[in-house]
Amino acid sequence: MDAAYDLIVVGGGATGTATAYWASRAGARVLLLERHQLNTEASGRNAGSLHGQIQHEPYRELGEDWARAWLPALRFLADSLELWDGLSAELGVDLEVRRKGGLLVADAPEQLDWIERKVALENEAGVPSRVLGGRELRALAPWATDRLIGAELCPIEGKANPLLAGPTFARRAAELGAQVRTGTAVEALEPGAGEHLVRFTGGTARAPRVVVAAGDAMPWFGEQLGVHLPITSEAIQANVTERVAPLVEHLVYYAGGRLTFKQSASGTLLIGGGWPARRDAQGAWVLDPDSLRANLSTAMSLFPQLADVRLVRTWVGIGNGTPDHRPVLGEAPGHPGVFLGLYPYMGFTASPLMGRTLAALALGDDPGRDLTPFAPGRFSPALAS
Numbered sequence: 001m002d003a004a005y006d007l008i009v010v011g012g013g014a015t016g017t018a019t020a021y022w023a024s025r026a027g028a029r030v031l032l033l034e035r036h037q038l039n040t041e042a043s044g045r046n047a048g049s050l051h052g053q054i055q056h057e058p059y060r061e062l063g064e065d066w067a068r069a070w071l072p073a074l075r076f077l078a079d080s081l082e083l084w085d086g087l088s089a090e091l092g093v094d095l096e097v098r099r100k101g102g103l104l105v106a107d108a109p110e111q112l113d114w115i116e117r118k119v120a121l122e123n124e125a126g127v128p129s130r131v132l133g134g135r136e137l138r139a140l141a142p143w144a145t146d147r148l149i150g151a152e153l154c155p156i157e158g159k160a161n162p163l164l165a166g167p168t169f170a171r172r173a174a175e176l177g178a179q180v181r182t183g184t185a186v187e188a189l190e191p192g193a194g195e196h197l198v199r200f201t202g203g204t205a206r207a208p209r210v211v212v213a214a215g216d217a218m219p220w221f222g223e224q225l226g227v228h229l230p231i232t233s234e235a236i237q238a239n240v241t242e243r244v245a246p247l248v249e250h251l252v253y254y255a256g257g258r259l260t261f262k263q264s265a266s267g268t269l270l271i272g273g274g275w276p277a278r279r280d281a282q283g284a285w286v287l288d289p290d291s292l293r294a295n296l297s298t299a300m301s302l303f304p305q306l307a308d309v310r311l312v313r314t315w316v317g318i319g320n321g322t323p324d325h326r327p328v329l330g331e332a333p334g335h336p337g338v339f340l341g342l343y344p345y346m347g348f349t350a351s352p353l354m355g356r357t358l359a360a361l362a363l364g365d366d367p368g369r370d371l372t373p374f375a376p377g378r379f380s381p382a383l384a385s
């Protein structure tokens with residue numbers, strides 16, 4: 001196989017499949033290449049939270065200046081959340097998108113102090129979050145015990161089904177004419193003047209535009225292009241319980257610890273929050289029982305009724321980060337027509353807009369926002385554009 005396309009997309013996660021969809025929908029001839037099956041990495045292993053607030057752990061660790069510099073990335077998430085609303089209708093599949101809001105609950109006055117400052121910053125970015133007192137919280141969330149003295153309510157947050165989103169984007173892209181090849185690892189990306197060559201298992205393909213949305217393999221692609229991408233990869237765990245009667249409507253976080261907690265459309269409870277996995281003697285990532293215990297006991301401190309609920313599955317996935325928590329989104333410096341896309345930590349939430357933006361860039365359309373804070377060259381000052 002040596003064929004020519006308008007656009008080659010590398011990576012069959014939520015970002016790559018969304019890119020393939022939006023580009024195909026605009027009439028481009030697209031080739032999508034995935035080394036495994038679609039949605040097998042982070043995009044198929046995440047907890048399905050739709051985030052729209054500054055995450056409290058980096059806020060506490062990195063401080064106000066970091067958070068202010070991160071606001072363009074928050075705005076990006078908020079705009080992606082708006083895209084999620086219409087996505088089930090757009091793709092013709094119920095992606096189980098529910099946006100009832102997120103609650104960051106607090107049990108100490110000190111937590112409410114910094115939540116207030118965080119909310120003020122979010123409001124600056126146009127996110128309509130606000131602080132609730134204990135009584136208001138309990139009126140909204142009957143499960144909240146008296147121990148909780150207040151919360152942040154971020155009304156734009158919610159949840160969706162990660163097992164459906166990526167594969168549906170890919171299926172619709174294929175119906176629009178995209179070639180979707182799984183089990184096809186890209187072995188080399190050779191950028192050229194006007195046309196780029198992609199070598200992969202079983203063949204090569206050429207296109208004037210290439211989008212790389214390869215998750216934890218992004219640094220390797222960066223090396224091929226001479227662009228330093230200090231993207232981190234950390235294995236984290238998530239858990240799901242058996243189905244239970246309706247318990248929580250919101251996406252719940254806890255200001256005193258690491259937790260995300262929500263109920264899926266089917267009634268299962270998804271318990272996560274970024275607890276680390278560990279490596280076994282052979283170096284493979286495996287479940288860390290200490291993380292599991294800590295994650296579940298944090299959840300049970302808010303929801304004692306979990307004591308009677310069975311856990312049915314715990315899994316490990318690789319989450320990707322960047323040092324400044326901002327996405328990598330834009331053209332590779334020195335290689336016109338090659339675009340790089342990775343939204344760290346919360347890339348499931350960002351994926352519809354990441355895909356639409358990458359497709360717009362690849363097709364020469366206006367991405368509709370200033371992408372300077374996300375420039376892929378920002379980690380190599382000599383290349384920064």
Ligand SMILES: Cc1cc2nc3c(=O)[nH]c(=O)nc-3n(C[C@H](O)[C@H](O)[C@H](O)COP(=O)(O)OP(=O)(O)OC[C@H]3O[C@@H](n4cnc5c(N)ncnc54)[C@H](O)[C@@H]3O)c2cc1C
Nearest residue numbers: 011013014015035043046047049186215317346347348349
């Ligand atoms: C346990 C866990 C929970 C999470 N929870 C949430 C959450 O609740 N909400 C949220 O917003 N985000 C969450 N995330 C983060 C989110 O899942 C990721 O940010 C997002 O899925 C990244 O999507 P992606 O398409 O960029 O990358 P990926 O899903 O990693 O896809 C990249 C794809 O590229 C392919 N690839 C790599 N190299 C090659 C190559 N050489 N040739 C061909 N293909 C290649 C890979 O096989 C992979 O399929 C979580 C992550 C984890 C691990």
